[in-house]
Amino acid sequence: MNRIDESINEELVRLKTDGLKRKLKNIKSAQGPHVCLEADNTEQLLFCSNDYLGLANHPAVKEALCHGVKECGVGAGASRLVSGSMAPHSILEECLKDFFSTEAALLFNSGYNANLGIITALAGRGTEIFSDRSNHASIIDGCILSRARVRRYSTLESLERKLKESTNEKRLIITEGLFSMDGNFAALNELIELARKYGAKLILDDAHAIGAVGEYGRGTTEKLGLNAPDIIRVGTFGKAFGTFGAFVTGPKKLIELLISKARPFIYTTALPPALAFATLKALELVISGKDLRERLETNRAHMSEGLKRADINTLHSESHIIPIIIGSAEKSSAVSVALEEQGLFIQAIRPPTVPKGSARLRTTVTAAHTKADIEDALKIIKKTLGIDTIDGGIN
Numbered sequence: 593m594n595r596i597d598e599s600i601n602e603e604l605v606r607l608k609t610d611g612l613k614r615k616l617k618n619i620k621s622a623q624g625p626h627v628c629l630e631a632d633n634t635e636q637l638l639f640c641s642n643d644y645l646g647l648a649n650h651p652a653v654k655e656a657l658c659h660g661v662k663e664c665g666v667g668a669g670a671s672r673l674v675s676g677s678m679a680p681h682s683i684l685e686e687c688l689k690d691f692f693s694t695e696a697a698l699l700f701n702s703g704y705n706a707n708l709g710i711i712t713a714l715a716g717r718g719t720e721i722f723s724d725r726s727n728h729a730s731i732i733d734g735c736i737l738s739r740a741r742v743r744r745y746s747t748l749e750s751l752e753r754k755l756k757e758s759t760n761e762k763r764l765i766i767t768e769g770l771f772s773m774d775g776n777f778a779a780l781n782e783l784i785e786l787a788r789k790y791g792a793k794l795i796l797d798d799a800h801a802i803g804a805v806g807e808y809g810r811g812t813t814e815k816l817g818l819n820a821p822d823i824i825r826v827g828t829f830g831k832a833f834g835t836f837g838a839f840v841t842g843p844k845k846l847i848e849l850l851i852s853k854a855r856p857f858i859y860t861t862a863l864p865p866a867l868a869f870a871t872l873k874a875l876e877l878v879i880s881g882k883d884l885r886e887r888l889e890t891n892r893a894h895m896s897e898g899l900k901r902a903d904i905n906t907l908h909s910e911s912h913i914i915p916i917i918i919g920s921a922e923k924s925s926a927v928s929v930a931l932e933e934q935g936l937f938i939q940a941i942r943p944p945t946v947p948k949g950s951a952r953l954r955t956t957v958t959a960a961h962t963k964a965d966i967e968d969a970l971k972i973i974k975k976t977l978g979i980d981t982i983d984g985g986i987n
């Protein structure tokens with residue numbers, strides 16, 4: 593065995609010993625509140641998907657995708673800068689620009705790529721990035737790739753202290769709008785103020801709020817009634833939109849720069865054009881989807897209150913993302929397996945995705961769950977965690 597093979601084996605053993613080895617779990621059905629596990633053909637209640645509005649298997653979105661394939665084929669052929677930018681991409685960008693009332697929008701192949709693209713295009717060795725300690729891996733990786741000086745903050749006070757100390761003229765503040773692992777919202781008003789006060793640019797990754805939050809689904813800014821024309825927004829279609837791909841919105845000049853400098857935009861085959869058709873349909877459903885967001889909110893309240901009544905630690909969740917804090921990686925994996933044995937699928941989230949000692953079941957509700965689904969899930973969670981169901985008071 594050569595040294596690389598040895599280190600692969602060693603690393604796999606270490607991951608297993610630490611309870612951090614990841615495994616794929618195959619499902620046979622489409623995404624939805626009920627899925628079928630391939631291993632044993634059991635039906636599971638799914639409470640960890642980001643398909644927040646239940647659009648991933650929506651007939652109109654599927655039909656739009658098929659129509660797109662008939663019109664434009666499957667592949668985009670190359671990067672949009674190489675073999676031609678196709679009309680559906682530009683139409684979707686125009687619609688996003690209008691939806692967010694910004695000057696321009698640019699599509700990326702995923703939220704991961706969008707964060708790498710925007711951060712590395714804007715930041716370099718002479719830049720200081722102020723990044724929330726809870727930010728997603730794609731933001732962390734973008735910061736590392738950019739070679740900028742990165743300061744992580746966990747409170748507004750520590751952010752302001754760091755901004756005051758900063759001697760760099762180029763400053764970027766990066767935050768998620770709705771934190772993906774904790775389910776709480778960023779203090780966006782205050783962040784906008786600090787960005788203005790200290791001459792920093794603010795990047796808002798609103799992956800988990802766009803579509804799901806705000807009167808028309810515009811996300812955190814709409815929820816807070818903010819008019820923030822200078823904000824740079826990152827959004828993804830893989831969550832509430834139920835499709836795939838992502839975007840950045842902002843000033844025209846920024847988008848012009850991204851087209852020339854964002855490597856995850858330049859050096860990759862463009863999103864299949866049919867996906868733009870599907871996403872245009874999803875956007876229509878998001879805009880007219882007030883009833884879906886109301887159902888999501890009702891479901892969130894029901895789940896969250898049920899867990900709180902049982903004294904389960906859900907941190908400071910304020911949204912459809914409701915973490916159930918377990919503690920150790922091993923224990924959270926064991927709880928996840930025990931839930932699955934009773935027909936409830938909630939993935940354990942372990943370090944390094946979340947801090948050590950705070951491994952959790954990242955529970956999400958969607959608009960597609962029924963009240964009965966939530967009550968069943970609550971019963972199974974309480975039983976598994978050894979909480980008395982009657983005292984816990986599900987109603």
Ligand SMILES: Cc1ncc(COP(=O)(O)O)c(C=O)c1O
Pocket residue numbers: 702703704705707728730768772797799800828829830837838
């Ligand atoms: C905050 C945040 N940003 C970006 C992404 C990446 O988005 P995508 O799944 O489209 O790559 C995620 C995905 O989980 C996320 O949680």
